[in-house]
Amino acid sequence: MPTEKKPDLSASEIEALLAEIRAVGFPLVGVVDLDLAEAVFAEHSAYYAEWIAAGYQGDMGYLVRGAERRGNPRLVFPTAKSVLVAAIPYRRNRDSDPDSKSLSGLNTEPQYARYLEGPDYHTHLPELLKTALEKWKAENFASTCKKSAPTLEAAALPHWKICVDTSAVLEKSWAAITGIGWIGKNTLLIHPQLGSYLFLAVVLLDQSTGRAPVLLPNYCGNCTRCLTACPTAAFAGPGLLDSRKCISYLTLEKRGPWSPETESLSPLMGTWIAGCDVCQEVCPYNSKPIKLPETWPAAARDSALVSDWNVLSAEDETTYRERSKPSALSRIKYSDMQRNIQNAKANLDRKI
Numbered sequence: 001m002p003t004e005k006k007p008d009l010s011a012s013e014i015e016a017l018l019a020e021i022r023a024v025g026f027p028l029v030g031v032v033d034l035d036l037a038e039a040v041f042a043e044h045s046a047y048y049a050e051w052i053a054a055g056y057q058g059d060m061g062y063l064v065r066g067a068e069r070r071g072n073p074r075l076v077f078p079t080a081k082s083v084l085v086a087a088i089p090y091r092r093n094r095d096s097d098p099d100s101k102s103l104s105g106l107n108t109e110p111q112y113a114r115y116l117e118g119p120d121y122h123t124h125l126p127e128l129l130k131t132a133l134e135k136w137k138a139e140n141f142a143s144t145c146k147k148s149a150p151t152l153e154a155a156a157l158p159h160w161k162i163c164v165d166t167s168a169v170l171e172k173s174w175a176a177i178t179g180i181g182w183i184g185k186n187t188l189l190i191h192p193q194l195g196s197y198l199f200l201a202v203v204l205l206d207q208s209t210g211r212a213p214v215l216l217p218n219y220c221g222n223c224t225r226c227l228t229a230c231p232t233a234a235f236a237g238p239g240l241l242d243s244r245k246c247i248s249y250l251t252l253e254k255r256g257p258w259s260p261e262t263e264s265l266s267p268l269m270g271t272w273i274a275g276c277d278v279c280q281e282v283c284p285y286n287s288k289p290i291k292l293p294e295t296w297p298a299a300a301r302d303s304a305l306v307s308d309w310n311v312l313s314a315e316d317e318t319t320y321r322e323r324s325k326p327s328a329l330s331r332i333k334y335s336d337m338q339r340n341i342q343n344a345k346a347n348l349d350r351k352i
Contacts, residue, residue, distance in 0.1 A: 030178025113275025
């Protein structure tokens with residue numbers, strides 16, 4: 001009878017890794033072996049393939065081009081044996097919340113998705129993870145390096161690839177498989193205490209952990225608030241988003257002029273000029289106040305997210321680029337931002 005293969009990492013080494021990642025500000029972290037997760041991940045991968053086949057990705061061609069890699073992390077990092085997922089909340093508590101006002105049609109200010117507040121997570125989160133991983137490696141594998149022959153030193157150390165929304169990885173799927181939360185009807189990962197305003201980061205490790213999937217129940221129940229609140233009816237069903245109707249897609253991802261089909265939706269987009277949070281604002285799991293980790297820098301909302309319509313309309317491209325540089329807002333082209341602003345102003349004029 002064959003014996004079970006021993007994981008590359010011991011239980012203490014795994015716990016030390018998770019502790020280091022928590023120490024830099026990620027309150028939620030989980031890990032799973034690729035081989036042990038194969039069956040459950042296949043279900044997520046098949047669902048994604050069906051979503052692509054239906055054309056729900058709109059003009060996001062990179063989602064099609066990377067579909068094969070998203071279905072196999074070893075195409076992203078060939079030596080991968082485990083997947084680690086870390087999550088950090090980003091929703092700041094506000095005395096007066098403009099996003100919630102938008103649900104009743106009262107908002108007259110430019111609206112930005114909450115994730116745009118603060119630094120650009122694409123660069124800030126990898127820096128935090130690199131700090132944690134390097135410290136873990138130095139403290140847990142230094143003796144291994146010293147005992148290894150020079151030619152074996154590299155092989156004796158763990159290696160990894162950090163993926164934060166820039167690699168072909170199904171982050172939400174792996175977060176669900178590692179027990180961080182469940183995927184809600186709005187297609188977002190939900191944690192029972194911290195809600196869905198979470199940045200997700202994936203680390204592909206070349207070390208096995210022996211950890212099996214941890215699957216939380218779906219606690220959405222009969223709630224359909226996110227589905228019915230969507231201003232543009234972008235959900236084709238529970239857990240099925242048609243990006244072509246989604247305000248976040250139309251203001252963040254869609255390049256150039258909107259199509260006639262999109263123009264018919266533009267009056268429904270309110271004053272959102274960069275993203276949309278409506279399906280999250282109505283979620284009961286986002287109703288609790290939360291405390292942001294100290295490692296997530298506090299930043300004034302207006303530092304990059306201007307709320308003056310006149311300033312926004314008159315802004316030239318150079319000024320926009322300088323203002324948006326520190327945040328993820330910089331990923332929106334100037335011409336597309338002006339398109340969004342003009343549409344929002346037209347919607348505001350209709351209300352007045």
